[in-house]
Amino acid sequence: MDKINKEFFLRNADIVACELLGCEIVRIVDGKELRGKIVETEAYFGKEDPSSRACQNGDLRDTMMMDAGTILVYGVHNNWLVNFITNCEGIASAVLIRAIEPLNFNGRGNGPGLLTRALGIDKKLHKKKIGDELKVVVRKKRPLIGQSFRIGVKKDLSKPMRFFIKENKYVSGR
């Protein structure tokens, strides 16, 4: 499998969110390699997205406008949520990883806060680039994709911006 290049993330967030489904996320921590399959994502945008933190000022918005392939770690409700920055520098756009299927480790990944905990992701990875401690590997086959409105968001967009692999039991949901 090939490692994902920067070009992959240099597209609109909804496209990238879709394409990320089925890809493997590889986290290197303490010399160990934790692998998980991405099964659920959401796309977030800039000021036109009322639920995005990029419609506010501050470090999070600045990070969302950084170049493609940057990791954004967002702390909320005692949980760290991971985003990958997409699109060109200057355009606020990101993809939230909402759920993964654990491949070579024990732990739960069926929720945005759970997967970061399982992979040991925290603020230390904020603003770093994908590639060293955290990698993404291209999927082998295109999975069957479902689409819906985003979860947990109070002010969602008029378009469904959540994508997930159909019939995968690790997709989040309470």
Add this chain to the structure above:
DNA sequence: CGCCAGATTGACT
């Protein structure tokens, strides 16, 4: 500076 809200989760009544 204090208080509120929010892309959440889990424990307790």
Add this chain to the structure above:
DNA sequence: GTCAATCTGGCGG
């Protein structure tokens, strides 16, 4: 069903 924990930024005093 209800509530608290942690981080970031907006808003009021």
